[in-house]
Structures are given as C-alpha cells and as structure tokens.
Amino acid sequence: MKLWNGRKSMVCLLVLFISLLAAVTIAGQLYKTEALVTDFSRKNMPPCFSHPFGTDWMGRDMFARTLTGLSMSIRIGLLTAAVSTTFAFLLGLFAASMGKAADGLVVGLIDLVMGIPHILLLVLISFALGKGFKGVVVGISLTHWTSLARLIRGEVLQLKESQYIKIARKLGHGGFETALKHMTPHLIPQLLVGLVLLFPHAILHEASITFLGFGLSSEQPAIGVILSESMKYLAMGKWWLALFPGAFLVVVVLLFHLTGEMVGRLMDPGALHQ
Template identity: 45%
Template sequence: MKILCLLLFLLVFMLIQIFLDGKSIEANFSEKNLSPSFQHPFGTDWLGRDMLLRTFIGLGISFKVGIFAALLSTALALFFSILAAVHKVFDAFVTGLIDIFLSIPNLLLVILIVFAFGGGPTGVILAIGFTHWPKSTRLLRAEIMQVKTAPYVQISGKMGKSPFWIVKEHFLPQLMPQLLVGFTLLFPHAVLHEAAISFLGFGLPPEQPAIGTILSESMQYFVTGMWWLAFFPGCLLVLFVIIVNQLGKLLVQLFFPSESLS
C-alpha cells in the first residue's frame, strides 16, 4: 500500500509537469520580491516570477536529468557485470576499473566529466551516469557469479546454448529485482548530484531553472531577508528525495525480505 501511495505521488508530480511551461514563469516586475501569500504560496523572486511554479519546473528538470542519469548508470552496471562473468581477464579489468573510479572523489569526477562534455543537460547526465555505476556493478557481479555456478546454468552450457542465450534466459531474470531496486535507490542520488553541481555553477545553464540553479541564484538575496527563495525549493527537493529513497527501501523489503531484516 505504501509503495502504491509513493508511486501515485510520483505520477501526480509527472502529470503536473505536463501542464507547466516556460510561459508560466515569465517576469512580472509589478509583483517582484513578494513574500509568501495566498496568491503566491512560495512568494516571488526579484523578477516577479512565481516561486511555486518555478520550483516545480526546476524540480521537473532535475527529475528528468536524474531519470536519464540513473538509467545510464544502471545500464553500465549491467553491461560491466555481465562482461566480468564472461572471462577472468574481463573480470580483472572490470574489478580494476571499479577500484579506479571508487578511488576518485565522486563530486570531483562528476565536475571533470561535465567539463569534458561541455556542460548542459547532456554533460550532466553523462557525468552522473559514468560515475555512479561501480557500486551497482559490484552487487550485480556478485549475483551473476552466484548464478553462474548454478547447476541449470552449467547444464545449459553443456547442451550447447550460446552465452547470449544464457544471459537472456538465466542471468537477466535473476538480475531484474536488483536492477529495479538499484535504479530506484540511485535516482535520488542522481538528483542530488545534479542539484549540487548546478549549485556550484558547473551543471545546467542559468536559463534552465533546475533546483540547484534556483538555490544558487537565491543565495545572493538570502541575506537581504528573501528567505523564501531558498527555503521552499530546498524543502521540496529534500521531500522529493526522501520520498523516492523511501520507495527504494520499500522495494528492498519487497524483493529481499531477508536482507531488510538483517
């Protein structure tokens, strides 16, 4: 029931994004710097833009970036875990690659990759996707190694089944719960990393009001008493991440009850 409620929340959030566009946050200088009120629950900014609408649009941009980054990272984790199961040479290569990536500070590596790809949404997605796969790969690799030694997999190999067939029929069905849970738990991390690098000025450009960009812009007005510019977007970001993270924990309890108890 809890999972359905959380999924319903995400569905409603995605439906809201359909009806929001850039025209809904056009500048209106006659209503600039207004504190929260019934007409503007999150107040307005220095250009008179409604912060409630701007926050939802910004969170929607962060949501899309997080989705694609988490999908890319999950796909890379699946690819490298299967590659590691093919041969000991590939296994050593993947293990060494994981150690290299985990030895570099994550945020620093994300910023470097964003620079390498020229920034923007594509650069942010690639940077987050290319840096969040190692831990998931370790878990998937361990699961594949366990399945690989199962009798039915050994029998399939002796019957002449191709490695592709074994991967499709034996490995993937076993990995689907881990992939789903891993993606759900990775998604909020991707959203937070996008917000962090955008806040630092290395992520999305200012014309795309992601949550990190909104929070970064609000800092120069925060000391002047316009607290609502940072407070409400920050709270909504934290609430969104908590909800998605809770969904991931519930999926862990659903698919891996023994691990959740331990």
C-alpha cells in the same frame, strides 16, 4: 487491522509515493511557461495566498519555478538512473561470465572510478562536454554505475555455481549468452531496486553541480539554478527563495529513497515479517 499490515500496507504506500512523484513531474510540465514569466510589479513578494512560495527579484512565481525545477530533476534522474543501471548490468555480466581477464578489466575500471572523488569526476565530465543538459546526463550516467555493477558481478558469480548454469555451459552455450538468457531473470529484482535507489543520488548530484555552475544553464528553472541564485538574496531577508525549493528537493529525494526501500522489501517478502 491485520488486513493492512505487511505487504498490503507497503503496496499502498508505494502507490502513494509513486503517485506523488508523478504528480510533481506532470505539474512541473504544466507550469513550465509560468515559471519563466517575469512581472516586476510583484517582485520579492513573501509567501501569500496568490503566491504560496513568494516571488523572486524578477517577479517570477517561486511555486511554478520550484515545481518546474523538481520536474526537470526527476526526469533527469529517471534518464540517468536507467542508463547507469543498463551500464552496470552489462558490465557486471561481462565481468563475471567472460573469464578472469574480463573480470580483472571490469574490476579495475570500477576501482578506478570509485577511487576518484565522486563530485570531482562528475564536474570534470560535465565541463568537458560543455555543461548543460548533455554534460549533466552523461556525467551522472558515467559515475553512478559502479556499486550496482559490483553487486551484479557478485550475484552472477554465485549463479555460476548453480546446477542449471553448469548444464547450459556443457550444452555449448557461451558464457555471456548463458548469463544473458539464464541469469537475467534472477537479476531483475536487484536491477529494479538498484534503478530506484539511483534516482535520489542522481537528483542530488544534478542539483549539486548545477548549484556549482557546472550543470544546467542559468536560463533553465532547475533546482540547482534556483538555489544558486537565491544565495545572494538570503542576507537581504528573502528566505523563501531558498527554503521552499531546498525543502521540496529533500522531500522528493526522501520519497525516491523510501520507494526504493519498499520495492526492495516487496521483492523479499520475508523482510516484511522482520
């Protein structure tokens, strides 16, 4: 039993979660065409063997639409989390290594972004860019970097007191050059964990602003669109239109959250023995 304790069990679970998320992403792409097919002869069918998640008011298969929507959410989450992490990394390095003026500028920017209600800023950015895919990606990318940037800044400030960093500075290396070359290897674990933990936030906010009508267009089978459209039919007893997409969105978000926690614990082996 000890063989499966600790680190090995964590790695097995991590591989399982990543495989499930990859399977959902690939399956959503495979069902992309099926999600748009309408057939009024099968409209408003409850869950059955041929349609496990039922069909909607246009006869579209909800299983295909749910998988396609989740696949889109995961891809948007990956893209926006990567952009936000890169933005946070560069600003964190810049703030902590380029002097008090640069630090004050970045800290002020972080406080400004964090001082505005998150969903409001996201909606404003998305609306200003014409909504759609571009508005959602830019909006999420520009509003999810602050916490990670503050963490990176703190790590760099600590690393600046290390002896090898002081030696590099005395040898003539610039502040940002020293941070980029000598501190980055020590920041990779924080960046990796931050990247994974940004996924669930990005996915939820994409679904939220799409649900509110400020995100992806209604022609796309996105989870936010599906949930928004299903609201008017819940009173008619069409519970499956919202239940399955909503439940699977929660499952995907939890998988990302658990994956992030496991990556963090694997990066800190001592945590496995707590």
